[in-house]
Amino acid sequence: MRRAYQWLFPHPLLTLLMAAVWILLQNEFSAGMAVFGLILGILIPRLTAQFWPDRPVQFHAGRMLSYMVVVIWDILVANVQVAWIVLTRPNSKLRPAWVVVPLDLRQPEAITILAGTITLTPGTVSADLSDEGHSLLVHALDAPDPDAVRDEIKHRYERRLKEIFA
Template identity: 50%
Template structure:
């Protein structure tokens, strides 16, 4: 409904309106009118900078993906803490991860997920969006890291976006 009223980014517009009201330290007629103008005008002025919206084929899987990532962050945090506190030296490695995702937002979500999980960092994406360079703090087998990322993160993102 909001997109029919000329709000190209409805959630952004809502957030802009709410932030404007909070910054004004109270709700008045003038602040509501100005908030609506800003909520309509700013997304319209910046619409050329927004990437195309991906089609969420199975958007209902996104909350489960987020819960999985949060759980993995907790588990990886404990593993990294154990590694840091143990006398064993880590085995750092750079891994070239072959991507099967195609949409830029899905690739960004995968790279962000990898970077959010302690012990791994996304270092670079190839120019053709086919290879993701990942640094792992401690890995015995590169293929095991690739298989884990593919099963836990990339396949769910493919289901959600493609």
């Protein structure tokens, strides 16, 4: 039964997400749109499953929801902080820095989520991933202590992603 379930739904969360996006794109909800969205949500992941050979085996969706809450909160706080910096400090008082963040993560999906999180948070941008995938280069708009930026990324985001993709 488990193999049949995995064959039909290789990415169950992606199936639901695609169905929801289809309904939102249609800008109206009807039973036909919901059924067609589910059909697309089943067929597209099934047809592309062969291109995802190393998908994560264990993924904790509940922890991912709490991670999303943390990220949204951090984005809101960082927006206010960056606005304050831009409005109150002259450019000469900014302390930009390049920060190398060593990674404990090894799954490409987790590293991608971490890099995206850093880039989505105002004031930081992930600029490069080392060839081996062992470190991430991050630019911070104002970082008087680059080590603190590195430690915050590792503690606030990477630690949680390691739990999600355990």
